[in-house]
Amino acid sequence: MEGELIALGKFIGAGLACIGMGGSAMGVGNVAGNFLAGALRNPSAAGGQTATLFIGIAFAEALGIFSFLVALLLMFAV
Known part of the structure; x- marks a missing residue:
């Protein structure tokens, strides 16, 4: 019974850590x-801002990668 609770806690923690991946996707978007909005307003300056993008x-x-690693550590670490 105790081992099942520990496994349940691991999976719940990993699922909560995966929220960071969704936040990362929203950040990239x-x-x-x-x-894109800035490039459409001033196309001549868009080339200089590509590195910043x-x-x-x-x-x-x-x-997002860090939250993925935390989720993996929670799932598979002892």
Whole structure:
């Protein structure tokens, strides 16, 4: 019985950690959407901001990867 409760806690914790992946997806969409809105307003400046776009996407995606790793650690760590 005690082992089942521990396994249940692991899976609940992993599911809660996966909320961060959804937040990361929303962050990437926000970054890309704002870049697109700015590029449509001023197309001549869009080329200079492409590097900033990729840096923003990388930072937002890194948080999703970290939450995925936490979920895996909660599920498979002893």
